[in-house]
Amino acid sequence: MNIHEYQAKSLLRSYGAPVSDGRIVTRAEEAKTAAGELDGPVWVVKAQIHAGGRGKGSFKEPDAGEKGGVRLTKSVEEASDEARRMLGRTLVTHQTGPEGKQVGRVYIEDGSGISRELYLALLVDRQTSRISFVCSTEGGMDIEEVAASTPDRILSFSVDPVTGYQPFHGRRIAYALGLEGKQVKQCVALMGMLYRLFVEKDAEMVEINPLIVTDEGDLKCLDAKMGFDGNALYRQQEIASLRDESEEDAKELQASKYDLNYIALDGEIGCMVNGAGLAMATMDIIKLYGSAPANFLDVGGSATKEKVTEAFKIITSDKNVKGILVNIFGGIMRCDVIAEGVVAAVKEVGLEVPLVVRLEGTNVEKGKEIIKTSGLNVIAADDLADAADKVVKAVNG
Numbered sequence: 001m002n003i004h005e006y007q008a009k010s011l012l013r014s015y016g017a018p019v020s021d022g023r024i025v026t027r028a029e030e031a032k033t034a035a036g037e038l039d040g041p042v043w044v045v046k047a048q049i050h051a052g053g054r055g056k057g058s059f060k061e062p063d064a065g066e067k068g069g070v071r072l073t074k075s076v077e078e079a080s081d082e083a084r085r086m087l088g089r090t091l092v093t094h095q096t097g098p099e100g101k102q103v104g105r106v107y108i109e110d111g112s113g114i115s116r117e118l119y120l121a122l123l124v125d126r127q128t129s130r131i132s133f134v135c136s137t138e139g140g141m142d143i144e145e146v147a148a149s150t151p152d153r154i155l156s157f158s159v160d161p162v163t164g165y166q167p168f169h170g171r172r173i174a175y176a177l178g179l180e181g182k183q184v185k186q187c188v189a190l191m192g193m194l195y196r197l198f199v200e201k202d203a204e205m206v207e208i209n210p211l212i213v214t215d216e217g218d219l220k221c222l223d224a225k226m227g228f229d230g231n232a233l234y235r236q237q238e239i240a241s242l243r244d245e246s247e248e249d250a251k252e253l254q255a256s257k258y259d260l261n262y263i264a265l266d267g268e269i270g271c272m273v274n275g276a277g278l279a280m281a282t283m284d285i286i287k288l289y290g291s292a293p294a295n296f297l298d299v300g301g302s303a304t305k306e307k308v309t310e311a312f313k314i315i316t317s318d319k320n321v322k323g324i325l326v327n328i329f330g331g332i333m334r335c336d337v338i339a340e341g342v343v344a345a346v347k348e349v350g351l352e353v354p355l356v357v358r359l360e361g362t363n364v365e366k367g368k369e370i371i372k373t374s375g376l377n378v379i380a381a382d383d384l385a386d387a388a389d390k391v392v393k394a395v396n397g
Contacts, residue, residue: 006022009221179213281384359371
């Protein structure tokens with residue numbers, strides 16, 4: 001689960017990390033009052049969406065202005081005007097795709113004098129199952145380019161969970177970033193705060209980009225992006241309350257309400273599979289046979305008829321789907337339950353695209369009989385390769 005910048009900065013502030021004072025604005029009439037509560041003399045107005053590259057982004061609407069989603073202003077009135085221009089408009093960045101995201105919140109904060117821009121992140125290293133620090137002297141909007149063209153400018157190391165964070169970790173980062181004097185001490189303290197936040201809040205990613213050295217020579221978190229482990233939200237009620245459902249894909253949000261593991265993709269063949277490994281194999285074989293999956297959807301090993309019905313509805317709600325492949329191996333999951341769910345869903349929402357069903361395992365004959373006697377126009381497949389071949393051919397006419 002991701003959160004907005006202003007929410008991330010509130011968390012940082014609660015752990016003692018240095019951040020600028022700011023105010024969140026959701027309605028245009030609030031903008032002037034919010035800006036007036038800040039000291040200035042420079043006010044930064046930031047569109048709040050769950051996507052990076054806001055500064056280089058552009059708005060679809062001409063009346064939003066030609067500037068990106070991060071704007072420097074020099075008066076309360078100017079800050080208020082820029083906030084009004086952004087609210088309700090659609091911001092397009094390299095991470096949103098061409099459809100963009102509508103700006104429903106704007107963050108106005110005090111400007112900062114910047115001497116240097118640095119990059120810092122804490123991530124879960126999937127290879128070591130440890131928390132890793134990632135830092136670079138090349139902070140700012142082009143960190144992706146740095147990673148691609150000059151990876152030697154990026155330092156990455158993991159922290160042994162037995163010892164946890166130690167001051168030498170912070171000093172290692174400070175020296176890699178070229179910090180000196182009081183900045184080293186500030187870095188050691190800040191890294192400790194971030195590591196503690198990461199562990200205590202079940203984070204998956206904490207990114208500070210840029211981490212700046214101010215004109216006064218102090219460290220400050222100028223921007224912040226955070227993501228959290230969705231499986232841990234049951235014990236993180238404070239974090240769960242920060243969820244902004246308007247920023248999430250509607251189909252993924254609906255799937256989460258039924259405990260379905262769904263991720264929207266940009267292909268044309270909808271997939272409904274039980275088991276993550278089998279789902280990945282199904283997606284791969286669709287590519288092998290010349291098409292592309294429209295989604296990852298794992299109904300799990302204990303899916304009910306109702307869950308399968310909802311999964312089918314989610315797949316068919318995607319306008320890009322031109323064919324559907326149901327691939328079920330009945331171990332814990334029974335094939336007849338899947339078949340009943342598919343039949344119920346098709347009868348409820350209709351079927352306008354080819355549907356290929358491959359069943360194998362527990363109660364497979366009963367499942368096939370349910371499909372066969374349903375009266376539905378369903379294409380049966382004997383194995384995974386046969387299923388992929390048939391659905392791709394059906395889609396291609």
